[in-house]
Amino acid sequence: MIQTLRIRKAFSIYIQIILLLILTLPISCSINNKSTNSLMITYNNYESLSRLIDSSVQIVGIGAATHGSNEVDLYQTDVAKLLINKNGFRTILIESAYQDGLIIGNYIHSKEVNTKTKELIEIYFSQKYVDFFNWIRNFNLEDTNKNDPIRLFAIDRLYFNNIHQEDS
Secondary structure: OHHHHHHHHHHHHHHHHHHHHHHHOOEOOEEOOEEOOOEOOOOOOOOHHHHHOOOOOOOOOOOOOOOOOHHHHHHHHHHHHHHHHHHOOOEEEEEOOHHHHHHHHHHHOOOOOOHHHHHHHHHHOOHHHHHHHHHHHHHHHOHHHOOOOOEEEEEOHHHHHHHHHHHO
8 A cells, every 4th residue: 555655656756747847848849740840939939839830739738937927928828829819729728726727717708707706817817817818708709709719727736746645
């Protein structure tokens, strides 16, 4: 039993290290089964990312070395908008608690704005993300997007750490 818990904890740490490495590496793309060189995306050239993503790409990860930076938040939300508008992406995962995803998900799909929900979002997220959630909400409310709305979910690796701790 103790050996199983140690293996489980070691595996969890191993996965977290791998995810950290993946999220901090420069973006690398594969086009027509040919690998390209890594692409360093900066604020002034991130639109080149859209051209590198062909229709077979289903997941794009956008990592950050820090949280709460205005520049990083702007970069992440601008790249997400670009992928939505130019590449047709419709599912967004943010790093946050699962419950946050439920609250924001309800907000971006509602015609009526719940004042308490809006206040909660404004308290816990940067202004760049608040603007992004409003942008998604407006996108979803447009008649042309009603049949193909943007969905938003939240996932946080700390939640999975807590699951392992509860097992012990």
